[in-house]
Amino acid sequence: MGAYGEMIFTGDELLRGDALNTNQAFLGEKLLDLGVFANRALCITDDLQAIAGAIKESLEREPLVLILSGGLGPTDDDLTREAVAEGLDLPLEFHPELLEEIRHRFVSRGYVMGDSNRKQALLPHGATVIPISGTAPGFILHHGRTLVAALPGVPWELQEMWDATVEPSLRKHVDSLGVGGHVVRRIRTFGIGESAVADLLKEFDWRGSLVEIGTRAKLDGLWVILRATNSPESSAALESTQSRIVELLGERVLGVDCEGLPEMVGSLLRGAGLTLSVAESCTGGLLGKRVTEVPGSSDYFVGGVISYDNMAKTRILGVRDDLIAQQGAVSADVAEAMARGVASLLATDCALSVTGVAGPGGGTEEKPVGLVYIGCAIRGVVEVERLRLFGRREQIRERASLSALDLLRRKLARYRLEQGIVLGQ
Numbered sequence: 001m002g003a004y005g006e007m008i009f010t011g012d013e014l015l016r017g018d019a020l021n022t023n024q025a026f027l028g029e030k031l032l033d034l035g036v037f038a039n040r041a042l043c044i045t046d047d048l049q050a051i052a053g054a055i056k057e058s059l060e061r062e063p064l065v066l067i068l069s070g071g072l073g074p075t076d077d078d079l080t081r082e083a084v085a086e087g088l089d090l091p092l093e094f095h096p097e098l099l100e101e102i103r104h105r106f107v108s109r110g111y112v113m114g115d116s117n118r119k120q121a122l123l124p125h126g127a128t129v130i131p132i133s134g135t136a137p138g139f140i141l142h143h144g145r146t147l148v149a150a151l152p153g154v155p156w157e158l159q160e161m162w163d164a165t166v167e168p169s170l171r172k173h174v175d176s177l178g179v180g181g182h183v184v185r186r187i188r189t190f191g192i193g194e195s196a197v198a199d200l201l202k203e204f205d206w207r208g209s210l211v212e213i214g215t216r217a218k219l220d221g222l223w224v225i226l227r228a229t230n231s232p233e234s235s236a237a238l239e240s241t242q243s244r245i246v247e248l249l250g251e252r253v254l255g256v257d258c259e260g261l262p263e264m265v266g267s268l269l270r271g272a273g274l275t276l277s278v279a280e281s282c283t284g285g286l287l288g289k290r291v292t293e294v295p296g297s298s299d300y301f302v303g304g305v306i307s308y309d310n311m312a313k314t315r316i317l318g319v320r321d322d323l324i325a326q327q328g329a330v331s332a333d334v335a336e337a338m339a340r341g342v343a344s345l346l347a348t349d350c351a352l353s354v355t356g357v358a359g360p361g362g363g364t365e366e367k368p369v370g371l372v373y374i375g376c377a378i379r380g381v382v383e384v385e386r387l388r389l390f391g392r393r394e395q396i397r398e399r400a401s402l403s404a405l406d407l408l409r410r411k412l413a414r415y416r417l418e419q420g421i422v423l424g425q
Contacts, residue, residue, distance in 0.1 A: 003179045005031050005065040006040040006058045010051055010080060011153055014043050014070075022155050023069045030162060034170060035182040035230060036064055046077040048086070055087030055148075062145050064179060065170055070153030072136040074116040080150050081139070085124040088143055092122040098129055098137055105135050133160040140169055147173045183228050183235060185242050188254040190221040190261065190406045197224060200248045210237040213245075219398050220260060224249075251410055261405040262290045262297075268412040269300040272421050274349040274378070276408075278304035279317055279342035281329065281355040282372065286401040302346045307338065317341030330355050332373050332384045339375030339382055350412075351377040352404045356389075358396045372400045376407045378415055383407070 007027055013019040021043060028038045040058070044050055051071070058066050071080030085092045099121035106113040123129060123139050130138035136152040138161050149166045151158045189197070194215050201224075206213040210233060216223040226242055228234035246253050254264060269276055278287045288304040291297055305316055310329055313319040319337040327333045338353035356372030363369035370389040375382055385407055389396045415421075 003036045003064045003174065003182065004039045005036045005067065006061070006063045007038055007042070007067045007069065008051070008054050008058065009041070009043045009153070010046060010068070010070040010083075011043075012046050012077070015045060019153075023151075023153065023158055026155070026159060027067055027069070027162070030167065031065070032182070032184045032225075032227075034167070034174065035184065036170070036174070037182055037227065039063075046071065046079060048079045048083055051079055051083035052086040055083055059087070059143055059146055059148075064145065064174065064177070065147045065149065067166075068148070068150040069158060072120065072138060072150060072152050074114070074118075074120055078119075081119075081122055081124065084127075084141075084148065084150060088124060088141075088148075090124040090126065093125050095121050095123055095129065098123070101132060102135055102137070105132060130161050130165045133157040133164075138166075140166065142173075145177060183230050183238060185226040185238065186257050187224040187226070187242065187245055187249070188221055188256070188258050189224065189249055189252045190254055191403065192222060192249065192252045193217070194222060197222065197249070201245060204241065204245075208237075210234045211241045213241070219395065220402055221254065251413075254409070261402055261409060262294045265291070265405050265409050265412065266294045266297055266300060268409065268416065269350065270296075272412065272416055272419070274412075275300050275302050275347075276350045276352070277302045277342045277346040277348040278404075279338040279351065279353040279375075280304060280306050281308055281313070281338070281353075282358045283354045283397050283401045283404075284308060286397055287352060287354060287404055290401050290405065302348050305342050305345070313338060313341075317345065328367065330357055330367050330371060330373060332386060335373035335375035335384050336382045337375075339377040339384075343377050349379055350408065351375070352408055354400050354404050356387075356396070356400055358393045358400075360393055370396055372396070372403070374400070374404045374407050376404070376411050378411055383411060 009021055014021050024041055031038050042054055044054055068080050071078045102117055102120055103113045120137060124141060127139040127141040130140060134154055134157040138151045140149050147170055151161055194217055204213055210228060212227045214225045224245055226238055228238040280287050285306050291301050307313040307317055310324055314321055317338050318341045319334055323333055323337060335353050335355050339351045343351035353375035357363050357367055357369050359369035372387045372389055374385045387403055389399045
């Protein structure tokens with residue numbers, strides 16, 4: 001269906017596990033945004049013949065785009081430019097103006113460029129240089145119907161070069177070939193697993209001829225990904241499928257092609273003119289961190305209390321000693337008291353509280369590792385959710401912070417409807 005692309009990632013450090021290949025996820029998603037489906041991704045060792053052979057094999061399949069990541073540095077194991085030249089049977093050409101640009105980069109950062117960097121000014125014949133983000137230049141060239149783009153392995157450099165140069169070039173390439181590509185929709189959910197989604201969506205043919213359905217599970221939620229060719233018949237089927245899936249998944253749907261939970265909660269708070277504070281125990285500040293990662297969060301976020309010890313819960317938040325003695329710090333009543341306490345302390349309209357057992361120790365039969373209570377207060381009305389989260393300590397803490405935001409999202413959505421608040425007005 002539609003247009004396809006391939007990716008080759010080079011580097012022994014990726015195969016050894018010394019570095020995480022985050023570039024594949026970034027590029028795969030960016031290609032989908034352009035209607036190009038990445039149907040092959042290869043991670044390969046720093047070996048000239050192996051890389052050149054992989055490039056030749058890829059080009060024989062004539063993908064719409066071949067993206068190479070890594071191997072553009074100055075060391076002996078940086079072999080991408082040589083491999084492309086060999087794979088396409090092209091000579092390497094020296095670009096003195098490019099070397100001068102690299103030299104200037106070093107000088108501007110207070111360093112002296114070494115002789116080894118000279119090789120970075122070599123490009124395969126016919127290649128166009130991608131403006132430098134760090135110190136490693138990338139390049140683009142065309143081979144038949146395939147656009148070949150070579151990018152650095154450093155994630156932030158790759159992302160900047162993609163946004164500034166490769167994506168616009170690929171968009172023009174797609175248009176010039178008249179390739180319809182794919183239409184992609186991402187239905188973002190939270191608080192529901194893949195098996196539950198599969199059960200709810202069993203009426204669909206996930207590998208249908210008009211619409212394909214897939215999922216991607218991450219800590220911050222599960223995406224239901226719909227893909228269809230760009231044709232009237234497929235587009236109509238896509239709209240119908242999307243509408244039905246959103247209906248079946250209900251309030252667990254955050255939106256379609258939407259922002260994340262922190263941004264969504266921020267928009268709801270700002271739109272309703274409400275302020276927020278947080279009281280955290282087992283999450284240790286992660287919830288406040290997520291809220292304040294959003295630019296402009298000072299519009300609605302006042303502050304928080306990390307009440308890790310019971311003394312902080314009682315002295316700062318006003319949780320009663322006898323309540324903790326009777327119910328335990330990890331309980332619905334304490335979560336409610338924490339939410340009320342921080343809302344009162346910081347004079348906010350809304351408050352979130354988190355208390356739980358993150359592990360790996362500290363759990364009991366009655367209160368096992370992963371048991372978390374989340375309190376959510378909106379103008380004096382408090383709701384508490386009991387969750388049983390799984391995973392390692394850090395995963396439990398991350399999931400607890402996200403679950404707190406999701407509870408607030410759902411409550412704010414209901415509050416907005418009850419109050420007749422229309423966002424953006």
